[in-house]
Amino acid sequence: MEIDKAIQESHDQSLKTKYNNAIYVIQRALALYPIEEVAFSFNGGKDSTVLLHLLRAGYYLHSVKCGQSNGDVSNHSSAFPIRTIYFESPSAFTEINSFTYETASNYGVQLDIIRQDFKSGLEALLKTKPTRAIFLGVRFGDPTAVGQEQFSPSSPGWPPFMRVNPILDWSYRDVWAFLLTCKVQYCSLYDQGYTSIGSVNDTTPNALLSDNNSTGENKKFKPAYMLTDGRLERAGRAKKSFHQHDVSNGLKSAESHRNRVLTASIVCVGDEFLSGSFNDKLGRSLCKKLRSIGWTVSNIAIVQRDVDSVADEVEKQKAINDMVFVYGGVGPLHSDVSTAGVAKALCVRLVPNEDFKERLLHLYGEKGSGDVIKMAQLPEGVTELIQHEKLHVPLIKCENVIILTATNVDELDQQWCSLKSSNLLELTESFVTKHITTSLSDVEVAQPLSKICSKFPDIYIGCYRQSRSGPLTITLEGKDDKMVEAAMEAVSRTLSSC
Structure with missing residues (x-):
């Protein structure tokens, strides 16, 4: 086998070690799962190209070991035996597509081409072709590698299969050493x-x-x-730019700056909240603080202490909000995954931040150095530390995501004061809020209020009852006090005529 021969003849001992370890993982997977229930995800990139040739060598060596081949390369089938998945995207480089199909032709690779997103396409494929394990070209430096090992079950919410990562511990240098040593096309x-x-x-x-x-x-x-x-x-890799934008949710921005509405999303991380064993007071307090500076909160989400759950929610919310606040799951414990989730959402890896590490060591001392090293791992290239004299440790800002370390309302108060003084949060005109109560039923006020809403599209009009038999409270809210007052008079006149 030409790949194995090239590596064994190489004088690069480090590459030989990485190669042998990867081959062991591949052979282990082939021993655990029938070849019909194994797949390989290929995307034409350098890492998956390395894995393609490792799989060719690994399968060949596995066949020799199991007595399915006598070691004669000339008698070995040229067809690549492992089912290969290729997710074809309209935004892929033409060079990637061309290389993928040319490589498939050269090495007898049968491609299952999927033109859906990864998760949906995988679900559809696995329904028709049961698959227990998938080889992936994931390395430790990749955003998706957080929390993975060489054999890692798929994440919650995904189709069940074993992720097999033979090159998880390979470096950038290892990848190129392999490609150049084996003289394979990339x-x-x-x-x-x-x-x-x-x-x-x-x-x-x-x-x-x-x-x-x-x-x-x-x-x-x-x-x-x-x-x-x-x-x-x-x-x-270009980073998404941060644009402040207007929203149309009943609190629509007017042309003037004073009526400007900025939106925030809050992501709370913690299984204890989902189980109902702990009451979330930080979310409520943060909502009030944001409203006090003229921001509106578009969403509050409570997610599991799981890297993928955090990453999915942060990625979704950061694209549609001016700022995302994340709290919970920050610290040295095994369940503290918020920082890793943010890194994955931003498509960067975690790397040591020396400034943050020094502040943590000053706070916790040398006895906690092991925990400090873990906590000091922050998203690479996108992290800004917000220093303030009131804070023991800096706040963590990653693009338009703020990671709060507060665990109680008092700590949140301190961090909020620091945020405001750092000018990170644009202060806009506060909301004007008015209330009116009525003993009328919901049915009686439904149509009249609907008409008023259409006449005052920039005013939020909401209703609630403290109890089933109590009065109905109608809330009117906006940034133009005259418009809110006019809407209030309209509601009063309407209710009095009902």
């Missing part, structure tokens, strides 16, 4: 300065590989394998 984009490839919408050549002798449209880049610091392989 996607041409890597020779054009791309070091980590996503979609055409979020991927550019890595500026660290820029050729200083070229400029403008003729700008050239060195090959990806010339990047000396593998920690910067994702430097070519």
Whole structure:
């Protein structure tokens, strides 16, 4: 087998060790699961290209070990025996698609092509073709690697299968050492300065590989394998920009700045809240504080202490809100996964932050150094520490996500004062709120209030009862006090005529 021969003849002892460990994981998986119930997720990138050739070598060596082959390469089937999944995306580079199909043709790979999102496509595929294990080209530096081991069951809410990660402990340097040592073809984009490839919408050549002798449209880049610091392989991934925007939810922004409405989402992390064993007071307090500066809270979510649950919620909310606040699940415990979830949502990895580490060591002392090292792992390249004299440790800001370390209302008060003084939160005109009560039934006021809502689209009009037999309280809220007053008079006139 040419791959195994190239590695064994190499003088790179570190690469040999990584190769042998990966082959062991592959052979272990092939011994545990029938070949018909194993799949391989291939995306044309450098990591999955490495895994493709490791699987070719691993399957060959497994066959020899089991007596299914005598070791004669000439008699070994050229068809790749493991079912291969390819998620084809309209936003993929044409070079990636071309390389994928060319590679499949060269090595006899039968592709199951899926044109849906990963989760939906996987669910549909596994219904028709039962699969117990899937080989993935995940490495520790990847955002999706958080919490994974070489054999890791799929996350809650996903189809059940075993994730097999043979190159989980490989570095950027290991990947390129393998590709160059084995002299296998890889996607041409890597020779054009791309070091980590996503979609055409979020991927550019890595500026660290820029050729200083070229400029403008003729700008050239060195090959990806010339990047000396593998920690910067994702430097070519564009980050989502943070745009403040208006909303239309009954509190619509007017043209003037004073009527501007900014939205926030609150994500509470903790199984104790979901089980009902602990009362969440921080969420309520944070809502009041945000309302006091003219912000509206669009959503409060309580999620499990699970990296994927946190990441899914943060990714969804950060795209549609001006700011996302995350609390709970922050600390040194095994269940403290909030920071890792935020990193995954932002598609970055966790790396040590020396400034944060020093502050934590000053607070907890050397006895807690092991826990401090874990807590000091923060999202790479997107983290800003908010320092303040009232805080024992800085606040953590990652793009438009604020990670709060508060565990009680008093601590939240301190962190809120620090946030306000740091000018991170834009102060807008406060809401004007008025209330009116009536003994009329819900049925009697439903149609009249509906008409008033249509006449005052910029005013939020809501209703609630403290008890089933108590009076109905009608709340009117907006940023234009004259408009709120006019709506209030309209409601009063309407109710008096009912």
